[in-house]
Amino acid sequence: MPKQVDYEDRRGRIAEAVCHLIARSGMESVSLRDVAAEAGVSMGAVQRCFRTKDEMLQFALEGISDRIGERARSRIEASGTPESALTLLDQTLSALALLEPEDRTEAQVWGAFVARAAVSDDLATVLRDTYAKLHDLLVWLLDYGGSTGELRPGLDTQAEARTLLALTEGLTSQVLVGHQTGEGARGLLRGYVKGLRR
């Protein structure tokens, strides 16, 4: 079904164009005309792929959410020392906070989506789903750390996961506007995780 493949490929290219536009000049710059030009397709093609702007944004956000989740999981699976829950936790949090210079575009796009989700129920639904999955991932890591004896016994892993997810979210914003450096934010996360040790 080559037609189907083309369609999915085109949707992906359009989502990528949306992210580039947001990172370059903000969510306000995402017009049908500019998206079409950036993706190298006609305006009609964009309209055939997405009925509304919010549907297009939602698809782009799902792509970013998947990538962030995938990256965190693959880092965990690729870890050579699966016994160290603390190392995994530290690496996962750094990945989620989008602290590397090459993560800047994704951090910008994420922030733009969070802002827009405040006035778009559809986007808010995607974000809540993403937060829920990331929360579960952090709870799993914290429970794992409890089972290996690396973390303090009796930790409220649900509350810790909520704190850690909010902390990474805040750091993403603060690094983006230059209140903290990526290095400083990473040190802060590491310090927090150290405080959970047995």
Next chain:
Amino acid sequence: MPKQVDYEDRRGRIAEAVCHLIARSGMESVSLRDVAAEAGVSMGAVQRCFRTKDEMLQFALEGISDRIGERARSRIEASGTPESALTLLDQTLSALALLEPEDRTEAQVWGAFVARAAVSDDLATVLRDTYAKLHDLLVWLLDYGGSTGELRPGLDTQAEARTLLALTEGLTSQVLVGHQTGEGARGLLRGYVKGLRR
């Protein structure tokens, strides 16, 4: 100088109109025409008050930053039990995280500004200044808690202030999109502050 007063008053009304528009339909909706209509002034009047859209946004953000800072400080000054640093810290963090239902508009506007600051150096400068002031306020509160003996001795108050500010920032976003309730976020902050006790 009644003319000067009128001018400042008009700038204030325009900034308020900008915030209403952002809260209603996002930063994308802030056009010269809509701002003028919302503020009840002519488009020419808006242009005489602000040369560019970013100058207008910057002024609106400064207003919000001032209000958030003022509210935190006045809560501290109005406190009947100035000896309880922990209570002050708890109240201040709740205020900064904009957790009350009536804070929703401000939280939306704040999020929109953070997102736009990623592509606007002028706005990023205002945000960094705000973060720096809030950081100093939190360091002061933490040092005060140390001096009253309520907090654990030897706390790294600079690092704790950075963690707390990022945590409140993240909670603001997560409450806004409905991942956490205001009540849940308040509980989380309270739990964190409890962990700092001697």
